[in-house]
Amino acid sequence: MSETKKPVELGVFLPVGNGGWITSTTSPQLPATYEYNKDVARLAEDMGFDFALSMAKWRGYGGPSKHWDVTLESLTTMAGIAEATSRIGVWGTIHTMIFHPAVVAKMVAVLDQISNGRFGLNLVAGSNPVDQGQMGLWRDLDHAGRYALAEEWITVAKRLWTEDRVDHEGAFYKLEDCMSNPKPRNIPPIICAGTSDSGFRFTIKNCTGSFMLGSNRDDFVKTGLRAKELAAEVGRTDFKTYGLFTIVPGASDKEAEERVDYYNSGVDIEALDNQTREYSSDPSVKQNTMAKRFISQGDARNSMSPAAIIGSPETIARKLADIAINAELDGITVIVPDFIDDLKTIGTTVVEGLHEAGVMTNAYAHQHG
Ligand SMILES: Cc1cc2nc3c(=O)[nH]c(=O)nc-3n(C[C@H](O)[C@H](O)[C@H](O)COP(=O)(O)O)c2cc1C
Structure with a gap:
């Protein structure tokens, strides 16, 4: 009798900002180049990952590591990666405050053609006033106002993807007999x-x-279940949840811990201070979950997320499977220190371990025919 396993999508959060997600002078100094990210996306595709996602970020945090002082623009990066790959899902990010929905509606329609229907969009309503403010593109809206704008944004975009002509007069956008062609094959x-x-x-x-993120295992489970519960209340049984995990693998648990200690020895406090200061400048700081996360870490801040999963491939697989199953996650998105060597570990031994621990990935099926 075959045992039922939980199906989980596997994705990679592409390192389009220099240094990736470890704020340190002693961690791998990843280059924020298109070539490197293309190699990572192709590797992920070869191993059977389901999606590659890139973030949208406009300004770095400086400090000795010059953390994220170089960042690739997300949609143009994903257009290239869509052309360079053939199966993996390609996901790009936009800030709703920065781009008019009609501009993105058309960009997405083109991305749909380039990717042959593999494109997905990550929307950011905005949580760092300095990031977009440096260009004069931060809108002086409170937290609820930013989501009101995002809601009008997505309403307009969906109409442009499905209707011939759109008239719209709202609080943020005005469209008059607006035509947008081509259409994507689907929203x-x-x-x-x-x-x-x-x-x-x-x-x-x-x-x-x-x-979603979690500050530790229990927080992940709580956040994942809360999303499913809120979705079920409005009948959204199809609603998906994707956890974001920083993972540091080693040959043994001890070796992985030593890697983390070494990266922490070079922690870039100046860059982290700048990050916290930028998010804290939001007048709606009390509602801004990202700002609250950075502030609450205080002096305990280190080079990487406090929720990082650290250990041998077996330890990582066991911990990831525990969270994915108990938080009812539909997807796991990974961040690693080195997006070539470490990603190979995730895509092979960790994928095997996940399977043993009750989690089925397409990567496992891909590698086992
Ligand atoms: C997985 C993940 C990806 C995110 N990607 C981006 C991004 O690319 N650019 C950005 O400015 N913010 C990004 N964010 C921040 C969120 O979009 C959001 O602004 C933040 O979590 C604050 O949430 P809140 O508005 O509910 O308080 C990301 C957060 C997570 C957890």
Whole structure:
């Protein structure tokens, strides 16, 4: 009798910002180049990953590591990666404050053609006033107002993807007999990572699924279940949840811990301070989950997320499977220190371990015919 396993999509959060997600001078100094990200996406595709996602970021945090002082623009990066791959899902991010929905509606229609229907959109309503403010593109809206704008944005975009001519007069956008062709073959999958009350409400009402973080194992489980519960309350049984995990593998648990200690020895406090200061400058700081996360870490901040999963491939697989099953996650998105060597470990031994621990990935099926 075959035992039932939980199906989980596997994705990679592409390192389009230099240094990736470890804020340190002693971690791998990943280049934020298109070539490197293309190699990572192709490797992920070869191993059977389901999607590659890139973030949208406009300004770095400086410090000795010059953390994220170089970042690739997300949609143009994913257009190239769509052409360079043939099966993996390609997901790009936009800030709703920055781009007019009619501009993105057309970009997405083209991305749909380039990717042959593999494109997905990650929407960011905005949580760092300095990031977009440096260009004069931060809108002076409170937290709820930013999600109101995002809701009008997505309403307009969906209409342009499905209707011949659109008239719209709202609080933020005015369209008169607006035509947008070509159309994508379908409305693309749309994800948002807002996990505040307004963020979740917006996402469940308007999106395919939610990206989420946890500050530890229990927080992950709580956040994942909360999303499913809120979605079920409004009949969204199709709503998907994707966890984001920083993972540091080693040959043994001890070796993995030593890697983390070494990266922490070079922690870039100046860059982390700048990050916290930028998010804290949001007048709606009390509702901004990202700002609250950075502030609450205080002096305990280190080079990587406190929720990082560290250990041998077996340890990682066991911990990831525990969270994925108990949080009822539909997807696991990974961040690693080195997106070539470490990603190979995730795509092979960790995928095997996940299978043994009750989680079925397409990567496993891909590698086992
Ligand atoms: C997986 C994940 C991906 C995210 N990607 C981006 C991004 O690319 N750019 C960005 O400015 N913010 C990004 N964010 C931040 C969120 O979109 C959101 O602004 C933040 O979590 C605050 O949520 P809230 O609005 O519900 O308080 C991301 C967050 C997560 C968890």
